[in-house]
Amino acid sequence: GAPLSGRPAPDSGAVLALALALPAFYLGSFFVYTLRGRREAGFFEILQSFGCLVAGYLGAVLGQQSSGGSVAVLGWTAVVIAAASYAIAFAFVRRRQGRGLNFFYFAWLGFLLVMTGTALVLPDRWLPYLWGTLGIVAAVAGGHFDRGTLRLHCAAFLSGAAAVTGLPGVILDAFIAPASDTWHRLRAPGLTAWLVASLGYVLLVVTQRGRALSAGRRLPRFLLAGLVLAGAGSLLVSALVAWLGTMVTGPQGALIATVRTVVLAATTILLAALARNSDLAELSWFVNPLLVATGMKLLVKDLRLGTPISLFLGFACFGIALIVAPRLRRRGAPVSSSSEAPTTESAPGPL
Secondary structure, X not given: OOXXXXXXXXXXXXXXHHHHHHHHHHHHHHHHHHHHOOOOOOHHHHHHHHHXXXXXXXXXXXXXXXXXXXXXXXXXXXXXXXXXXXXXXXXXXXXXXXXXXXXXXXXXXXXXXXXXXXXXHOOHHHHHXXXXXXXXXXXXXXXXXXXXXXXXXXXXXXHHHHHHOOHHHHHHHHHOOOOOOOOOOOOHHHHHHHHHHHHHHHHHHHHOOOOOOOOHHHHHHHHHHHHHHHHHHHHHHHHHHHHHHOOOOOOHHHHHHHHHHHHHHHHHHHHHHHOOOHHHHHHHHHHHHHHHHHHHHHHHHHHHHOOHHHHHHHHHHHHHHHHHHHHHHHHOOOOOOOXXXXXXXXXXXXX
């Protein structure tokens, strides 16, 4: 209805057009300025452009939601601009200007707009399936064209798919939540997101197999491996706690703490062994942090909750991991230094 002052409510279409005018004008001028002039954008210009985009676009979305209007048009507009940004980045900027700030600006602008636009268009229950599909497409395209940026987008899409399914909550409960709490349960969307992330990691490894890779070019694989390992560990902890809980008598807290320690120690040894393969060398990056985390957990959690038997088992497993994992890691093939260029690209830089 009309406001109490008697003034008519502002037209929602006019408000929407006004909110979109700022990012439309600024992005349009930015495109012409950087592409037609063929000059490298400055860091301040990029931040200013993103600021205008966020302010105008977010204002339009909030305005539509407050007035009860549909945000589908805004979502599809973002998707269209995202497709144009990807095309500009890979078909124009990279070929003519190389992999400078302009390329990364348009590529990551496309990624952010895809995530934002699809989140406005699709129901929440479909987002993990779409983002998972886009992540696999990015992995395949990144492998086919040997593009590090697309591999990073693969990791980002698959991480986003896992996040909207509630998988992070399941992982945190499995490794942190006390026995008295009701843990989050992994449902079909979360399991699917974890399986798709596993497939994405396999694709990244297969498409780079046998190459001398710098640490930067292993980063997408490292990020995905962390997600896959955390998901697998949470599944194993939950399954073991449920199974042993019906067989072992004693404090539930001591049982859960011991199961977590055993899983962490066994995972550390397994990663150190797998990292001996040069194609999986990024897995060695988890070894030392996991050893530190397991040792701190023993001191903070297990000593407080454990029984003599559970403490003996936990410290024994940690001791084995502390001896075996570093030795396996030292015998593995070292990761090439960041200054070493990939064998399939002559251009410098990891992306």
